[in-house]
Every structure is written in C-alpha cells, then in structure tokens.
Amino acid sequence: MSEQKIEFYKGPAGGWGALRSVAKTLMKEGAPGKGARTLLAANQPDGFDCPGCAWPDRSHTSTFEFCENGVKAVAAESTSKRATPEVIGEHTVSWWAEQSDYVLEQLGRITEPLVYDAVTDKYKRIAWDDAFTLIAAELKALPDPNQASFYTSGRTSNEAAFLYQLFVREYGTNNFPDCSNMCHEPSGSGLRPTIGVGKGTVTLHDFEQADLILILGQNPGTNHPRMLGELRDAAKRGCRIVSVNPLRERGLERFADPQDKLEMATMGSTPISSHYVRIRIGGDFAFLKGLCKLVLEADEHARLNGLAPIVDSAFIAEHTSGFDEFMQDVLDEDWDVIQTESGLTKAEIEAVAKQYMESKRVIACWGMGITQHQHSVATIQMIVNLLMLRGNLGREGAGVCPVRGHSNVQGDRTMGINEKPTAAFLDRLGKVFGFEPPRSHGHDTVGAIEAMLEGQCKVFFAMGGNFAAATPDTLATYRALQSCELTVHVATKFNRSHVVHGQQALLLPCLGRTEIDVQAGGTQGVTVEDSMSMVHLSAGLNAPASEHLLSEPMIVARLAAATLPHSKTPWLDLVADYRLIRERIEAVFDDFAGFNEKIAKPGGFRLRNTASERVWNTPSGKAKFSTHAVPRDTFVHRAKASEKHRDTVVLTLATVRSHDQYNTTVYGMDDRYRGVYGQRRVVFINDEDLRDIGLKDGDWVDITSLYADGVERRAEKFRLVSYDIPRGNIASYYPETNPLVPLQSFAIGARTPTSKSIPVKLTRCDAPAA
Known part of the structure; x- marks a missing residue:
C-alpha cells in the first residue's frame, strides 16, 4: 500500500502513468509474464472479451487492444493468489467482516465451493453435489417461489444469463434484482x-x-x-x-x-x-x-x-x-x-x-x-x-x-434478466420450452431488499457481483441479507457480500472470462453484448485457477437439474455444447437468427436497433417529445428548506469511483488523477465551503445524510480535501458512502438509488487512530 498523501496530478490521463500502473498491477498479482500474455489475447477474434467495461472494440482485430482499467480486471482474475479453504478458513467470518474491501480482494481466487459453519463461524469446503442438493432443498421447501430472489451481475455471459432466467422462471418467479437497477x-x-x-x-x-x-x-x-x-x-x-x-x-x-x-x-x-x-x-x-x-x-x-x-x-x-x-x-x-x-x-x-x-x-x-x-x-x-x-x-x-459499465450488463437484459418481462417474451419462452412462465412482476434491487427486511424473501442467490457493497442503505441491506435462511454467491474472488450472510451460506467458485472452459462437447466460448449492441464470442486461454471450478452455465444447469427434476429442459445436454444454448436463444429471440454462424465471424454482429433506422417502436409509431418541469422539490431541496436544518450548511454529495477501483472492486488505495494516494476515506470540497463551515483542508469529519425519515445515517472518519468542485457540492468514494442513501431515495420511474445527489452535513471529528 502506498504512502498516504494528497499530491495533485498535473499530467494527462493515460501516458506513462498508465504504463507504470500496468506494470505495478501485473507485479502485484504475482504473474507478470502470464498477465502480459493474457492481455495480448484481450478483445481478439480468438481471445476473450475484456471483463472490465462494456465499451466496444474498434475492430476486434487489433494487436493490443486494452486499457489500464482492463489490465486491472484481467490481472485480478489471472492472479497467482489463491483463496483456498485453508486461507479463508484461517479466520472467522466475523474477523473477515472487519477487514477492508481491498484486503478481501487481495486474497485471490476462490478455489473450491464453501459452506458457512455457524458453530465455528468459518467457511469450510463442501462437495459440489452437496452444495446443489442444499440449495435445491431450500428452494423446494419454500411455500412460494416468490420468496426467493435471483441477482445477476453484468459480467455474466449471454449463455449463462439465458439459462439463469429460464431456470428461475421454470422455478416460478420473476424476482430478478439486477445490477442494471443500480446504474443504467x-x-x-x-x-x-x-x-x-x-x-x-x-x-x-x-x-x-x-x-x-x-x-x-x-x-x-x-x-x-x-x-x-x-x-x-x-x-x-x-x-x-x-x-x-x-x-x-x-x-x-x-x-x-x-x-x-x-x-x-x-x-x-x-x-x-x-x-x-x-x-x-x-x-x-x-x-x-x-x-x-x-x-x-x-x-x-x-x-x-x-x-x-x-x-x-x-x-x-x-x-x-x-x-x-x-x-x-x-x-x-x-x-x-x-x-x-x-x-x-x-x-x-x-x-x-x-x-x-x-x-x-x-x-x-x-x-x-x-x-x-x-x-x-x-x-x-x-x-x-x-x-x-x-x-x-x-x-x-x-x-x-x-x-454502460460491466462488460455484459446490456446483454443480460437482452437475454431476459428483467423483473418486468413483456408478455410477448414470456409467451415465446413458454412455447419454446413447454411451460407456463410466471406473469406477475418480480423484485428489482430495492424491492428485493425490502422483501428480505419484511421476511418475504428467504433465499437470495447471486450470479456474481457484490450485492452487499453495491446497494444503498448499507446497514439496512446487511440486515436484509442476514435475515435470509440461505444466501448463495457465485464468484471468482472473496468480497464483502460473502461476510454478510444468511443463516446458511454458500460460495460457489466459477471460471473467469480469461480461463479455458472445457465441457463434454469440447472447449467452449461464450458471447457478450457491448454498449453498442455488438455481440461477439469470448474464449479464455488460461488454465483454470483450480480444478474445482465450474462455468456459470454449468452451475445454472446443475442447480436446475437438482431443483426441477420434472423439467422438460435438457439442462445438462445444453451445457455440454454452448452452441445448443445459442440455438435456444435463437428460437426465443428473432434478432439472434443464425446466432452460431454470425459469431463465427471476427467481431461478431450487431443486433438490430430500430431507432437508428428511424423506425419507432412506440404506441404512436413515432418518437415522442417529453414535457417535464424543472425539478424543484428533490430530497436536496427539501433538506435545504427544512426548518430543522436552518442553521446547517446543507451540501450535495455525489458518490464516485477512485481510479484504482471498478464498481465495488477495490484494486488499490490510490486515485492518481485526483491526487489521492494510500487512502479512500476522503471528501472533495470547495475551498469556500470549507471556510463557511469553519473547517480547513486536512480536517476530519463525519458525514450525515439529511433525509426526513427519522433514520440517522452516518459515514464516519473522512479527510477533507480542497478540490475544484462547484460550491455546495462534495464528492466521496463508494461503497464507503453507500450507507448515506436510503432505500426509498430512488429515481422516479426507474427505482435506481440516488447516489449522485445526497443531502448531507459535515461534522468535525477526531482523526482516526494511527
């Protein structure tokens, strides 16, 4: 970890600073040669799609198409570090819960399925068959399928996402909280x-x-x-x-x-x-x-x-x-x-x-x-x-x-990961697979947390991601997860969600995007859809981090086979050769006609976008001008107008990422472009606001959100950093500031947490103990 300091950056983005960061990242993960070889295959016709962001590739044929962000994602997945059952089991889960997100990330790749032992408060290894039997038993014991929620991360491939939504709907629910609910x-x-x-x-x-x-x-x-x-x-x-x-x-x-x-x-x-x-x-x-x-x-x-x-x-x-x-x-x-x-x-x-x-x-x-x-x-x-x-x-x-952010967040939605599916999609899905899909809308992310808190959701299953760290109202989310009878996480690395668990808990380790996926039908590739609707093939080249890893499609198929013994879907046959999954996708979605043939071409193909053709699939058949008043009654407006805060300097907080971070994954403690090194608990603030509050650069404060729901939400021990930001506005990193966003503070018409507009006050506090 680097020295704690504030030293504002004067150079350009990218450049030699990016190259030094690349070298440092590869060395830190313990496999510089392997990491460099892996990067040479990133975004290539016969290589893997970068597991970082969803920005498209110029031609999918360049010789060295990657970025600093992608390097960190690839290096983190290709690391030589291993979170074996012995490494994770060395400490109690309660002890791990006290560690930082960075420390958890640095443990490396999870190598075997793990089950939580409440007696010892530790994770221990479990056989795959036993893990699937446990999950299936809990799901079948629920009196109502809607008492389970199934979260999806944007790194999940099209093939895994399609099988996942099919399994969940055959099980009987549309409860699909998704990372899209929290971003786009x-x-x-x-x-x-x-x-x-x-x-x-x-x-x-x-x-x-x-x-x-x-x-x-x-x-x-x-x-x-x-x-x-x-x-x-x-x-x-x-x-x-x-x-x-x-x-x-x-x-x-x-x-x-x-x-x-x-x-x-x-x-x-x-x-x-x-x-x-x-x-x-x-x-x-x-x-x-x-x-x-x-x-x-x-x-x-x-x-x-x-x-x-x-x-x-x-x-x-x-x-x-x-x-x-x-x-x-x-x-x-x-x-x-x-x-x-x-x-x-x-x-x-x-x-x-x-x-x-x-x-x-x-x-x-x-x-x-x-x-x-x-x-x-x-x-x-x-x-x-x-x-x-x-x-x-x-x-x-x-x-x-x-x-968009995660590499296949758009593709997951295309594949049907949606808590509000259309009737036409459900009709087609049911016809192709011979079952009657559930019709009632399910839980989004906020709805899933509320259902857990109300005792209406007993099983929470996460296909990747870091739900506990990504969601708003952190303490409420923790209580929600801890109230579940079973929490299950499919993951490559240890993270915050794994230490905030239900009465029973499982960790199921999966293959990463960079790893070779061999099934009964041979070596497999998966597909992803980028931000511009391009669909292309991704195939790993590294040996799996452990012989015990399963692919995400295989995890879904084995869980479905264990949970739905009378299903007409040939789950295990489909995952023997992913081309069979793509044939089923083609049968459900007309835009994927000729799927296997199209992805055989370098660069793949673009899904039809009717709006780019000036064909408007709206009720009127035309694009619609929308009329809205300028918002003047937001949560920030209300806090500033409140008599309760008459003598308070109300500031608007936006949560942001650091440069050594992707979503909730913290790769390091530096934010090079903003000049922050060796630390994360900082608040960027205008110098004139500092003077108005009676504070100065370098002082330490607690942040309290000012919502009128009677709940005190506080994030403690942040260092003030004088910064070029408009007056009345401050910024700080998430997930550290996620506790300040109430569940009920979300976008009108989308229910996305309002993490970029939080009314807060700052209160001086003592510096943390050295």
Missing part, C-alpha cells in the same frame, strides 16, 4: 417510451462522423478508458467535445495514448474537451432544458428574419409526436429557474447552445452522473428532446450513447 435502469426507462428501444443508437463509426460529442455525467478516464481513444481521435480531426461535469476530471481534459509511440516518446498529449461545463450536482435537467429553450428561441428568430431554420421541422413532422406541447412548455420556462437549478449563467449555457446549433451531427453520451438522480428518467428524455430538435437521431454521426 433510467436509460432504458427514459429511452423506451421516447424512441422505442432502451439502448444507445450509435456505433463507433458514428463517432468518426460526429461534429459534436456531448459527455454528460461521465468520467471515461477512470470508468471507460478505452473511450478516450475515440475521443482523442475525434478531437484530432476537429470534432467539438463538450464535457458537462461538476468535477474537473483529468481524462476529460487531456489524454496521452499509451499505445501511440510518437505521443509517448515526445511526452505529448491531446486536449479532449473543447468546452468544459462545471455544472452543479443535479443541475443537468435544467441545463438541458435551457439548451432546448435557446435552440427554439434561435429558430423563432431565424424564421422571423428570413434566415435558415435551426430546428429540423421536416424530421419533427414526419418522425415525432408531442412537439407543440413540449415547445410551449420550454419557451414558458423561467431563466432564473434554469440558472439557479443548473448552477450556470445564461451566458455559459448559450456558449454550449451555439456549438450545438453550429453542428450538423451530434452524439450525446452519459453515465451514472445522469442516471443516479431522482429525476434521471426526465433528464434522459430531455437529452432526447434536444437531439430531436435538429434531427440528431437515426442518422450517421448522431444519436444517444448511454455508456
């Missing part, structure tokens, strides 16, 4: 009613043609580093890039491509953002509505003065509905409200509007800085409104681009 659920919820699909509409080719790229609430330098290569190329050819973000992030300012020999040799770099908008946390909706207002006002002026129109009236007339109501609502909006709620002046918004109106082809990208807010669905629909004003949907170089 608002993207789908916002897009489907407006353009008829819940996915992005662009491809990498569109990035080559765009005149303007809007990046909203996203930090690609840490979360999607491969995206910086596309932004760098776009910037070099003169494309404008407007970044809208409260924090000034290095990856949005300058980037040096570690794979560009000239740039590295000359210590050069490329400016990324041509314009950087320092919006206040939660102000994106007002900002976007202000842009729409300026576009409409400019169009009105142009038409009155005989100038070329700004708005694409032909597109609006042919392809959209609801425009007149939308236009009137926007024109009636008050500029004082827009400026107050966005934290920007009208002049600052005008500067962006000018660039938008001068650009013929515009792409809008966004991340969780947009989705994890109370009004995130409305904000995403306002993004669509802005694009439709100038016809920036369904044409080359333009469209929407929600940038």
Whole structure:
C-alpha cells in the first residue's frame, strides 16, 4: 500500500502513468509474464472479451487492444493468489467482516465451493453435489417461489444469463434484482417510451462522423478508458467535445495514448474537451432544458428574419409526436429557474447552445452522473428532446450513447434478466420450452431488499457481483441479507457480500472470462453484448485457477437439474455444447437468427436497433417529445428548506469511483488523477465551503445524510480535501458512502438509488487512530 498523501496530478490521463500502473498491477498479482500474455489475447477474434467495461472494440482485430482499467480486471482474475479453504478458513467470518474491501480482494481466487459453519463461524469446503442438493432443498421447501430472489451481475455471459432466467422462471418467479437497477435502469426507462428501444443508437463509426460529442455525467478516464481513444481521435480531426461535469476530471481534459509511440516518446498529449461545463450536482435537467429553450428561441428568430431554420421541422413532422406541447412548455420556462437549478449563467449555457446549433451531427453520451438522480428518467428524455430538435437521431454521426459499465450488463437484459418481462417474451419462452412462465412482476434491487427486511424473501442467490457493497442503505441491506435462511454467491474472488450472510451460506467458485472452459462437447466460448449492441464470442486461454471450478452455465444447469427434476429442459445436454444454448436463444429471440454462424465471424454482429433506422417502436409509431418541469422539490431541496436544518450548511454529495477501483472492486488505495494516494476515506470540497463551515483542508469529519425519515445515517472518519468542485457540492468514494442513501431515495420511474445527489452535513471529528 502506498504512502498516504494528497499530491495533485498535473499530467494527462493515460501516458506513462498508465504504463507504470500496468506494470505495478501485473507485479502485484504475482504473474507478470502470464498477465502480459493474457492481455495480448484481450478483445481478439480468438481471445476473450475484456471483463472490465462494456465499451466496444474498434475492430476486434487489433494487436493490443486494452486499457489500464482492463489490465486491472484481467490481472485480478489471472492472479497467482489463491483463496483456498485453508486461507479463508484461517479466520472467522466475523474477523473477515472487519477487514477492508481491498484486503478481501487481495486474497485471490476462490478455489473450491464453501459452506458457512455457524458453530465455528468459518467457511469450510463442501462437495459440489452437496452444495446443489442444499440449495435445491431450500428452494423446494419454500411455500412460494416468490420468496426467493435471483441477482445477476453484468459480467455474466449471454449463455449463462439465458439459462439463469429460464431456470428461475421454470422455478416460478420473476424476482430478478439486477445490477442494471443500480446504474443504467433510467436509460432504458427514459429511452423506451421516447424512441422505442432502451439502448444507445450509435456505433463507433458514428463517432468518426460526429461534429459534436456531448459527455454528460461521465468520467471515461477512470470508468471507460478505452473511450478516450475515440475521443482523442475525434478531437484530432476537429470534432467539438463538450464535457458537462461538476468535477474537473483529468481524462476529460487531456489524454496521452499509451499505445501511440510518437505521443509517448515526445511526452505529448491531446486536449479532449473543447468546452468544459462545471455544472452543479443535479443541475443537468435544467441545463438541458435551457439548451432546448435557446435552440427554439434561435429558430423563432431565424424564421422571423428570413434566415435558415435551426430546428429540423421536416424530421419533427414526419418522425415525432408531442412537439407543440413540449415547445410551449420550454419557451414558458423561467431563466432564473434554469440558472439557479443548473448552477450556470445564461451566458455559459448559450456558449454550449451555439456549438450545438453550429453542428450538423451530434452524439450525446452519459453515465451514472445522469442516471443516479431522482429525476434521471426526465433528464434522459430531455437529452432526447434536444437531439430531436435538429434531427440528431437515426442518422450517421448522431444519436444517444448511454455508456454502460460491466462488460455484459446490456446483454443480460437482452437475454431476459428483467423483473418486468413483456408478455410477448414470456409467451415465446413458454412455447419454446413447454411451460407456463410466471406473469406477475418480480423484485428489482430495492424491492428485493425490502422483501428480505419484511421476511418475504428467504433465499437470495447471486450470479456474481457484490450485492452487499453495491446497494444503498448499507446497514439496512446487511440486515436484509442476514435475515435470509440461505444466501448463495457465485464468484471468482472473496468480497464483502460473502461476510454478510444468511443463516446458511454458500460460495460457489466459477471460471473467469480469461480461463479455458472445457465441457463434454469440447472447449467452449461464450458471447457478450457491448454498449453498442455488438455481440461477439469470448474464449479464455488460461488454465483454470483450480480444478474445482465450474462455468456459470454449468452451475445454472446443475442447480436446475437438482431443483426441477420434472423439467422438460435438457439442462445438462445444453451445457455440454454452448452452441445448443445459442440455438435456444435463437428460437426465443428473432434478432439472434443464425446466432452460431454470425459469431463465427471476427467481431461478431450487431443486433438490430430500430431507432437508428428511424423506425419507432412506440404506441404512436413515432418518437415522442417529453414535457417535464424543472425539478424543484428533490430530497436536496427539501433538506435545504427544512426548518430543522436552518442553521446547517446543507451540501450535495455525489458518490464516485477512485481510479484504482471498478464498481465495488477495490484494486488499490490510490486515485492518481485526483491526487489521492494510500487512502479512500476522503471528501472533495470547495475551498469556500470549507471556510463557511469553519473547517480547513486536512480536517476530519463525519458525514450525515439529511433525509426526513427519522433514520440517522452516518459515514464516519473522512479527510477533507480542497478540490475544484462547484460550491455546495462534495464528492466521496463508494461503497464507503453507500450507507448515506436510503432505500426509498430512488429515481422516479426507474427505482435506481440516488447516489449522485445526497443531502448531507459535515461534522468535525477526531482523526482516526494511527
């Protein structure tokens, strides 16, 4: 672990710092040669898909296509460290629960299935057959299948996800809490009613043609580093890039491509953002509505003065509905409200509007800085409104681009991991497999936690992920998991969720993406779908970390066979050769016609995206303009207006990742681009806010959330770091700050936790003991 210090970073994103980090990561995991060989196969036609983010690969044929983020994910999976039953069993689970997420991560790969022994408070080995028998017995003993919930991580392959949802529905429930519920659920919820699909509409080719790229609430330098290569190329050819973000992030300012020999040799770099908008946390909706207002006002002026129109009236007339109501609502909006709620002046918004109106082809990208807010669905629909004003949907170089996180989070949803399945999907699934699927909607993530707390969910099964660390309201989530009769986690490495367990608990170790998967029918590959709807094959090249590991499809099949002895589905036959699973996928989903043949080609194939063709699968057959008022009654507004907090400086907290982190996996204790080393419990705060509160840089504070539900939620012992962030706003890392988000604080229309807009106060405390 590095020395604890704050030392602000002045270099570009990427560059030599990234290469040094790569070398350090490979050495730390104890297999530098193996790790480097593994990386050479990342994102190759005959290799594996990177288990990191869902950003697509340029051609799937490059010689060395990876990024620092991917290196950490690959190295963590390829590590020489082993969490054997003896290593994990050396201490009690209670002892492990006191250790940091970083310490748990560093144990390495789990090598055998484990069962919790309540007498010794330790995990011990269990045979696979016995593990499946135990789970099946608990599931069959439940009086109602809806008393079980089945979580899915975004790293699960298409084949595993398809079998998983099939098993769960044959078992009798649609309880599918999913990692999408906590990140990009608002993207789908916002897009489907407006353009008829819940996915992005662009491809990498569109990035080559765009005149303007809007990046909203996203930090690609840490979360999607491969995206910086596309932004760098776009910037070099003169494309404008407007970044809208409260924090000034290095990856949005300058980037040096570690794979560009000239740039590295000359210590050069490329400016990324041509314009950087320092919006206040939660102000994106007002900002976007202000842009729409300026576009409409400019169009009105142009038409009155005989100038070329700004708005694409032909597109609006042919392809959209609801425009007149939308236009009137926007024109009636008050500029004082827009400026107050966005934290920007009208002049600052005008500067962006000018660039938008001068650009013929515009792409809008966004991340969780947009989705994890109370009004995130409305904000995403306002993004669509802005694009439709100038016809920036369904044409080359333009469209929407929600940038998703985990490598197959989009594919899991395509495969049917959804607590609210459509009737058409259930009809088709039942017809193909000869059973009647359950029709009632199931639990999402928040609903699953609530059901556990209410005693209505007795068994919790997780296909990957780290549910206890990823979810909001940490103490409530812990109580929920601990109330279960059985918790089961399919995993590659030890994590927080494994020490927050039910009365009975199992850990089932699976193969990683980088490992060779041999079944009865030979060596297998799985498929994944990236953020741009490209589906391609992934095949590992490393020997499994242990002879006791099973693949995720095999785990599902053996569990299904044990639980559903009268099922018509030939579970074990299907997993003998994954091509048989893909044939069943093809039978259920028309877009996967010729699945096995299509993925045999390098790069795979793209699923049809009707919105990119200007075919709108909406009730009206047209894309829909959405009308929303500027949010002025959020949880933050209420906290500031509360008489109870009259003498309190109420701040808005956004939770963020560090650079040595992917989702809840903590690879190290540094955040290079923000200048934080050897520590994680920090709060980034404006220097003027420090003075107002009577604190100074380096002081220690407790953070208390200010929701009006009577529950005290506190995160303790954080070091204040003076930072370039708008006044009234602070930022800190998750999962350390997840305890501050109540279960009931979620997005309207999507139920995604509002982890990017938490009303809080800071209270001075003593520094932690050395």
